[in-house]
Amino acid sequence: MSDLLAARSQMAVSLAFHIIFAVVGIGMPVLMVIAEQRWQKTGDGIYLELAKRWSKGTAILFAVGAVSGTVLSFELVLLWPEFMKFAGGIIGMPFSLEGFAFFTEAIFLGIYLYGWDRISPRAHIWSGVAVAVSGAASGIFVVTANAWMNSPAGFEIVGGQVTNVDPIAAMLNPAAFQQTLHMTLAAFTATGFAVAGIHAFLLLFDPLNAFHRRALSIALMVGAPAALLQPLSGDISARQVAAAQPVKLAAMEAHFETMPGAPLTVGGWPDVAAGEVRYGIKIPYGLSLLAFHDPSAVVKGLKDFPREDWPNVPIVHLAFQLMVALGTYLALVSLWAGLTALRGRDLAASRRLLQAIALGGPMGFIAIEAGWTVTEVGRQPWIIHGVLRTADAVTPMPGLIVPFLLFTLLYCLLGVIVVWLLYRQIIRSPRSAEWSRIYAPRGGPSV
């Protein structure tokens, strides 16, 4: 394994690990706050139990997110010193703002977790709101910095020297809005469906448990609207990529030949050597329509770009297809659940729906990983699109396979422990006969 590949792999592992916890830090506070608000309003103890369990889960996940985030902020300079030397002064701004947002999140999470009997209920719920808002803000700032790597702005290069640096313009780069919108919705979708999936799964065995029913409805309230909006945001993102990074779009769609009225390829395996897709289904005019909202638009194909500027086409194409497929599934399930709820029917009464939601549980997170694979692998061989190549940004230190293996091992271990702890401490059904009875139509606990 070359040092460059080791550095890229370490970054990939660190990001793939951290993103899960970062996303939970954005989504879970909203769930906690809704549950607590309902408890305060209705006095129903189940909501309090939910808020407490969810905040326990958030505490564990946030801590791992905090430490793995610290690692990432250092890895930027440990693995990519030449990148930071070039970009630090231009794009450091959103990182600093993220620092403040994350600080605020950590402060109010501390208050929320440990302050149950130290501050007024009102102050407590507002602390939860502060966690949710600063969590979302922190994600938005970091994604802004990533968007700049895709659509660099706010500087000029004159004679090999960076001049006219405008950190505000860099932060408000052309991809910032599209990427942050897509990621924020993804965070709510993934968290909402992960929680809904767990409780839907448990409801399959324990259909009258009021605890799981309430958890399911709150989780869907957060996850479903986001999942329904996501395809719209995906369309906005794709058109931005088509305009700013045509080679990435071509790789995503495995589109080799430049042509007007380009078809959309669904599925299939891109044969890079032959320059064609095997076993894919082609939808006529589909790509031109999606990328430019015009059936006759010309879509540039990979063959129009120098070979050394191509990303890894099979990985990008497959990751993109996976993301779209999972997103579509979650949007459809959301529609189903939404219609069921609108008709005033009981969500948990439909076994089919519960099964569909349970199946969707991990999908949001898998889609996020796939989506980041698209945007990161799709940007290669550049670390800053069109400006700096990844190979020129990596640290000169040899032996990078060692830290890569160390962090991979560490994160695998932590992952296993976290899952085990969550299972033991939070997910297992509370065995309260009383809570089961509330929904039992013919009376009598089902326990």
Added chain:
Amino acid sequence: MFELGLPYIMAALLALSLNAYVLFGGADFGGGVWDLLASGPRRNRQREVIAHALGPIWEANHVWLIFAIVLTFTCFPAVAARLGTVLHIPLTLMLIGIVLRGSAFTFRTYDSQHDTTQHRWGRIFSSASVITPILLGVTIGAVATGRVGEERAGGFVAQYMEPWLTPFAFSVGLLALALFAFLAAVFLTLETNDHDLREDFRLRALGSGVAVFLASLLVLLLSSDQAPLVMAGLVGSPWALPLHLATGVTAIAVLAALWFRRFVLARIGVGLQVSLIFWGWVLAQYPLLIPPTFTIEGSAAPDTTLRALLIATALGGIVLVPSLWYLFHIFKTVPADPGARHS
């Protein structure tokens, strides 16, 4: 002697955030040290007081380090690139320490309260609390020697090990460890109302105060040979004598306050003492960020960036300062007492 240009203001902010990390993160690490060294009949209750004191605030305490690294790579990108390249190994080890420490602490809080489980997480948390500060000190010590800043020829060892693998750098690591343990012990005297527990922490504070003195002496001895530039600053500058006097007086005052059980006074004093030691290093290096070549002015990002960041910091401060005050107000002024539960 001090310029008031933007680079200098940002460098001062960087030093301030590192200072805050040394105080808050430091006390946090120190808490872990005393968890490891918990002993005597009240061993478990000592650990409880420590966990209770850290619980709500440890994550916030560590954001100061993120601030410091972000300020470094935004305002002084070349410095960040150099540190990341030459100090790759100790910084990576430090990160692993930070990850293990934070997650083990949280796992211990939320895992089963069974003794063996608690013990296992406690072991990881406390040993990482000892190793991480040493590595933090090693990186600071390495910078002070000038080996990080100079161009070095040679292979892997010469370029990536020798700059930090020196007795001086490790003596700074020891000093950091002693200082953090001292800070924590003094702070912990005020985290319990139980007389015996308070005495436990008082004795630990007095002991680690002596360790700080010895470690400082070792650093000073080694610096004349290995960090001549910092040594020259610490001895020859016009501010050197007043600073040393102030540090010395504070150190004696803290020990005296501990002796006479004036714990609030000791807590204020120890914060001042540690800050003075920290600023001694900063001033001795001034105006260099990494001796002998990286100056504040020479490695600064463009003024537009620094100005925007200064404004952002001011705005962020408006949110941050009241929030931090609220956090510490809630958890550090109301004396809730886990240790007293058992007595």
